[in-house]
């Protein structure tokens with residue numbers, strides 16, 4: 001996994017594509033082979049910030065290793081002037097809620113700031129993500145295809161072509177299994193019900 005991420009980042013560097021790898025600032029992840037070595041590249045730098053600076057509810061220390069210099073505008077510690085939610089575990093209505101889990105989500109403010117930085121970076125045509133985008137094929141308005149994509153999205157499968165297409169296949173292999181045994185059928189029904 002580490003090696004794959006490192007390899008992907010190397011590919012991005014070689015092809016002038018912007019990337020950003022995120023993990024908690026003091027995670028062992030940063031010491032992993034390949035990930036550590038990325039820092040030796042002159043185009044790569046670390047951006048460290050506390051999540052509450054950008055809309056997080058706790059001062060989670062984040063590190064992003066990136067080749068997009070403009071992201072350095074995110075850097076900084078908690079600016080103070082607000083209260084933090086406590087860390088720990090609380091009992092929710094149905095399950096235990098982990099504060100770390102809640103804090104794994106990007107706050108909306110952070111998303112908006114990153115989007116603004118990237119958009120500006122593209123507009124100023126500087127840095128790895130600043131290249132003129134390749135002219136996109138004129139999208140042919142196809143309401144049927146749109147509907148199909150919406151249905152696929154609703155069904156949890158993702159479109160393989162068009163704007164929603166993935167770079168990495170969702171599954172390595174799809175195996176169809178016929179369930180004939182009644183006990184097993186009941187199991188599958190219960191399992192599918194739990195997914196809804």
Ligand SMILES: [Zn+2]
Pocket residue numbers: 050052053058059078079080082084
């Ligand atoms: Zn704070």
